[in-house]
Amino acid sequence: MLYLLVAFVISAISSLPLFLGKQRGAGVVVLALGTLLGWWFLYAVAAGFAGPMFGPLLFFVALGSSGAVALGFILNDMSDSRRGSGLTIFLVPVMAWLATGGILFYSSGMVNAPQYRALVGDMEKRVWTQDVQPKDPAHVRLVSYENAVYLARKVVGELGTVGSQFAVREDALTLQAIKGELWYVIPLDFAGFRAWLNTGTSVGYIMIHAEDPNHQPIVKQLPKEKQFVFTPGAYFGNDLIRHLRLDGGNLRVKLNGTHLEIDDDGNPSWVTTVLEPSIGQFGNKVKGVLITDPVTGVSQFAPLGEVPTWVDRVIPRDLMKSYIDHWGEYVHGWVNSWWGKLDLTEAENPALIYGSAHEPNYVTGVTSQNAKDDSLVGIIYTHTRTGKSVYYEIKGGATDEAVGKAVAKFQDVQFKHLHPGSPQLYNLYGTMASIVPLVNENHAYSGVAIANINNVQQIAVGRSLSEAVRQYQRILGTTGDLAHLEKEKKLSVVEGVIARAKQDLTQNGSVYYVVIEGAKQAFVGGSGEFPLLPLAQAGDRVKVEFYASGESVVPMHSFTNQSLPIEKSKAEAATTERKEGSRDANEAKPVRRNVEERIKNATPEELKKLEKALGK
Known part of the structure; x- marks a missing residue:
């Protein structure tokens, strides 16, 4: 009424x-x-x-x-x-x-340019390699969005009469962490008015394992008393948004990003973001979320900052992109956005990833508005539950589009007629690496590629993530780009006798694996970085410096063969010393920038404590 x-x-x-x-x-x-x-x-x-x-x-x-x-x-x-x-x-x-x-x-932005730019919130600037936790290779999304939809549609087609009455709700598909693993949750919704009229309730949802492409999809067919009454595809008063408007009284707000999430007890709930205009009619800001029981329609409003931890996505992806676009568009005001166009940037499509402790973040590449520019100027990490963003300034990194093109043109990918999925940016061995799932012409998983965004010619392809990681490690070893894996540097030293030494030929040269008696890990390095490494053999006594990462195979930081009576000339020694000094200086740069940023953003109390500590 x-x-x-x-x-x-x-x-x-x-x-x-x-x-x-x-x-x-x-x-x-x-x-x-x-x-x-x-x-x-x-x-x-x-x-x-x-x-x-x-x-x-x-x-x-x-x-x-x-x-x-x-x-x-x-x-x-x-x-x-x-x-x-x-x-x-x-x-x-x-x-x-x-x-x-x-x-x-x-x-409009004509009179509110500063307000639009401020929608993204206060962004702390940090150093990427020193701040972003390296990604655990066991928890990387290998199933792309397209692959998840393909698998869900395939399994629905095999459900007989259920498949004729219900369809995959793609716009409500969401990636989430459930009991320490990444899953796509895809609700089944009515295939049309006749299906809704005949059934009245939706039978449930489908779960696709996002980490293991070989894991069989799980169809959650709920008992009749737990089937969904309120869905986005229902009709009349059972339409979810209409129910939230008329029965829930949410008329003076905007509703966005409805999707299905699973709580800690395995119960599904609809999660809808509540927005409120902050700049006249526009400038939407998140107030919180409505958590709705699909069976009873009872909703609970959770304000921003008080959202339950099992809800992974509070900030809608399209809203975050618009924030970053405004932030880059009005960097020097409204006039500059269309006249001078100085320092204008725009956002790539945010990618949802899970970092340490399975915390969900959007990773958004920032590039210039120049259509011919395919390099990044920065990366923004946004916590999807709180909306807090951190900006990492980079120079020259490839955009998602450039990474996709480079992977698509890679010889092994072209030969097998594979297609790259959406890239995910991770800190892999201290490098900014895009992990790209590969699918065939039927959108079925067919492997994974890893590309160094600072040098997109460095691409590793494997049938599995572990195979691609090892290949990527070999590529970095031949170029001397191997770095530490841990967030904090822990330089360790091991001395001992070589038990095994093995050469591995790659497209980019040779890398060498060394096993030292008593060591808990194997070591890898390239001849370009360590010229005497190819001469190492079982029985030699060596000294290796490395950054402890907890992996079974770790890159060498330095290598000395104590069994070889080879002396360097003064010129060679000076060159080696300069190389090591340059490497140490390069590794120290991020630390220095990180310290500078932390001092810049420190509170007066923290500065007093620092001054007192330095005084000692």
Whole structure:
């Protein structure tokens, strides 16, 4: 009834020009038709009335009243001033258009550029390699979005009558961490009005293991009493958004990003983000989320900052992208955004990843607005539950598009007719590496590629993640780019006798694996970095420095063969010393930048403590 009442008010105001023009018959017709059509439209789209324009209502009044004036002139009666009210017939549409234009102008970036740029929030600047935890290779998303949809559709097609009544709800698909593992959760929704009419409830959802492409999809067919009554694809009062609007009273807010998540007890719930305009009609900010029971429709509002930990996605992906776009567009104000265009940047599509402790983050590459530029200027990590962002400045890293093109052109990928999925950026051996799932022409998983975004020619391809990681390690070993894996450096030293030594030929040269008696890991290095490494053999006594990473195979930081009576010339010794000094200096740069940023952002109390510590 609420939508009917709103439609009546809009139609009544819109038809005023006809009544003022003494065209009461036409006014009654417009009022009646406008009420019916408006009611149908508002109900169909489950409209909300957020912002000073009350959603679309003010615009509808302006449009409807203008149409009424035009209709009056078409009837060729309102032009007769003796029967009309002169200029008063234009009063309603003129006022409505002025109000609409005024609010839109007030809401625009022309007068609110700083406010739009600030929507992303305060972003702390940090050093990427010193701050971002390396990714555990056991918890990387190997199943792409396309592959997950393919698997879900395939399993639905095998469900017989269920498959004919229900369809995969792609727009509600979400990646989440469930009991320490990454899963896609894809709800099954009604295949149409007839399916809804015949069944009344949705049978459940599908879970796709995001880490293991060989894991069979799990179909959660719920018992009748636990099947979903309220879904985005249901009809009338069971439509989820309409239910939240009319029965939940969420009319003066915007609702976005409805998806299904599983709580710690294995119970599914709909999660819908609640937004509120902060800059006139626009500039949406997250207030919190509505957590809705799919069976009873009972909703609980959780404000931002108080959202349960099992809810992984509070900030919608498209909202975060718009924030970063505004942040880069209005870097020097509104005029510069279209005239000077100095330092303008734009966001890539945010990628959802899970870092240490399975904390969900959007990773968004930032690149210039130059269409010919395919390199990054920075990366932004945004916690999807809190909205807190951190900016990492980089120079020259390849964009997701450039990585995708490089992987697609890689010889092994082209030969097997494979296609790259969406890249995921991780800290792998101290390098910024994109891990890219590979799919075949049927969107089935067929391997994984790893590309160094600072040098997209360094690409490793494997049938599994572990195979690709080892290949990537070999590539870095031949180029001397191997770095530490841990967030904090822990340089260790091992001395002993070589038990085994093995050469491995790669497309980029040779790498050498060394096993030392008593050591708990094997060591790998390249001849380009350590010229005497190819001469090492079992029985030699050696000294190896390395960064303890906990892996079974770790890269060498330095290598000395104590069994070889080979002395370096003074020039060679000086060159080696310069190399080591340069390497240590390069490794120290991120530490220094990180310390500088931390000092810059330190509180007065922290600065006093630092001064006191330095004084000692």
